[in-house]
Amino acid sequence: MNFKSYSLNVVGRIIFLAASMMAFIYTLHQDQWYVTTGVTGLLIPVLIFSLIRYTYRFQKELSFFLMAIRNREYTQYQKEGLTRKRSELENAFHVISKELQNVSIEKEVHYNYLQALVNNINIGIISYLTSGEIQLFNKSASYLLNMPVPKTLKHIEAYHPNLYTLLERANPGGKNVLTIKREDEILKIAVQVKEFKQQSRIYKLISLQDIRAELDAQELESYQKLIQVLRHEIMNSVTPIYSLSESVKESIEEILENKELQGSPVKEELNDLLISITTIHTRTNGLLKFVQNYRKLTNVPQPTLKKVDLKEIVNHSVRLLDNEFKDSNITIHTNLSRESLMIICDFDQIQQVIINVLLNAIQALKGTKDGSITVSGGKISEGSIYLIISDNGKGMEEEEIEKIFVPFYTTKKKGSGIGLSLAKKIMKMHQGDIRIYSKPGKGTTCEIVF
Secondary structure (H helix, E strand, O other), X not given: OOHHHHHHHHHHHHHHHHHHHHHHHHHHOOOOOHHHHHHHHHHHHHHHHHHXXXXXXXXXXXXXXXXXXHHOOHHHHHHHHOOOXXXXXXXXXXXXXXXXXXXXXXXXXXXXXXXXXXXXXXXXXXXXXXXOEEEEEOXXXXXXXXXXXXXXXXXXXXXXXXXXXXXXXXXXXXXXXXXXEEOOEEEXXXXXXXXXEEOOEEEEEEEEEEOHHHHHHHHHHHHHHHHHHHHHHHHHHHHHHHHHHHHHHHHHHHHHXXXXXXXXXXXXXXXXXXXXXXXXXXXXXXXXHHHHHHXXXXXXXOOOOEEEEHHHHHHHHHHHOXXXXXXXXXXXXXXXXXXXXXXXXXXXXXXXXHHHHHHHHHHHOOXXXXXXXXEXXXXXXXXXXXXXXXXXXXXXXXXXXXXXXXXXOOOOOOOOOOHHHHHHHHHHHXXXXXXXXXXXXXXXXXXEEO
């Protein structure tokens, strides 16, 4: 039933009704037309009822379809329509409802796609109304902040008061770097704020990104530049002092060998001078060795990449330090995955990283009874492999952990402060990372991720 046929049908019924009424009036004025008068008289209410029913049915169908659109019950309408032969109007309703259902499905698919996209990006996303009601809190945000999905901003305060304060005062376009503690980790989070309006509601969109890797890379680069400048200046100043002190030392020794100076007061003065110049010579020699040691950090060659089994590197490193473990009375445990742990790396450089970490663990266990080191490794996911080296030593304070990768910094009496800095640089060159977790009295854990 389309609008044209509906109009013609209504007009036809009205004409037929009018004709019946005229016939009824005509028969009333005729003698002995009782039957005809009665028939036409009865026909009029039947036609009126039929017209009303016809228009009512059209209204009902239209109302039913509009309610189906309102309640999004397209499938129900289509099923009911299939139970009997459909009119043209019902066919039109069927086509429209099918199109609307397709639009609804496309909208749902698009929503699910955006939801999956937001939940799988590595940046934390938080969206909330100005009232504080959280509208979006993706998986990355939950992971970064180590908390369940909150309903309001107030719920964030219990986990991260500093982030809550920042979000409450956040201005559109603002950028901040926030330090957040997640279990034993210290994270550096870049926080960016955007604001938008939708259907008269104002939303704030917050992005959270862990920028430790970028900050570490910049920090390491800055240290390298500083070390290069210091090394250049120290070498330029100390080298001539070392050479001159050596020459003066040799000259004084030759003079003192002269027998004529035996018992002379000059000899005593020369002996004092020799002691002084020897001290200068020794100290400058130590300073030169110190500077040469830091050349390792700035002159790391580009890695020669090959496919290697990480288990092979670990086992080789442990064998090399076998005497160190025995001398220090330390038990070493290896718990590596049975499956192949193939990585693309420079064998020697990664071995140097593992040895440096193991040597640090040995140093940390000095004076510890029943000292032990555990080396475990496996796959985190496809293309991501981890190695964890843990000790049961005295552990470290949070302040020490923050400085552990800083060149020159060391907690050991004879340490150079170069081992872990060098390990960090090598891992960055391999597109990997190295992290330290520790608590006083609970030992230290080093996580190396490829």
